[in-house]
Amino acid sequence: MKSEQLAASLVTDPLPEAARAMTAAAAQITLALQESQQPVEQLGASVGRIIMTLSSIRAAAEAVNDPAMDKQSLLQIKGGIAELARHAAQATVTLQFYDRMTQHLTHLHDYLDGIGELLATASAGGGERDRWEELRERLCVRLISDSQRQCLNGQPARAQRDAPDSIELF
């Protein structure tokens, strides 16, 4: 095989690029699953605490009719309501993992769609290297956290929860 033919064959052979892309996609799916695990556990714990707090408020409310218990029960109810508000706020924050995971997987879905298109048209030859890079770059821009981008770059990435309160006023 002449050197020009060999070079053309390397450029148009989609298999190594496809293998790399599939490995990157699989790593992203693993990360998406890891990132959703902790919030789901926290959400479950918040719901559990809400149930327990409601139960103690109910018990305190039942004791309100007892004159000797009134003051203590009212304090208990107030404390329970404050506790409920705290757990509800925590649940509101953790439930948003679902939006993040949906976004992450949607970007990944588009990436895999792009891989499919590339593989289907690879035989047309020429320019595939750029198209692989374009596809990867687009995913990199659309990913929503540094840990996801590290994962795409083949670096070890740990599930990360961005701290809430990232607010920027222009």
Add this chain to the structure above:
Amino acid sequence: MVGATLQSAGYEVLTANDGDDALRVAQSGQVIDLVITDVNMPNRDGISLVRELRLLPQYRGVPLLILTTEASTERKLAGKQAGATGWIVKPFNPESLLSTVAKVLG
């Protein structure tokens, strides 16, 4: 959750199912003091919604907040150029959201 958070603080909330629906609600003739939109929505994305709203005379001075999972600098810049007032990355904390809303409503 955004609606419930705002309603719990006494705000009246109108909701829309997607970007086009939001534009319809915005032009329904009701007085709207603040718009909070996601970026990724069916039919019309949030940045396009902000751009369209800013073209309407009644929305030139209305705070338009973007609440999204997207945190990239490029997307934020696109939102800013479209006319957004601010960019909030999910997960949001209810108290912080309420204090931001109070701040932009002045």
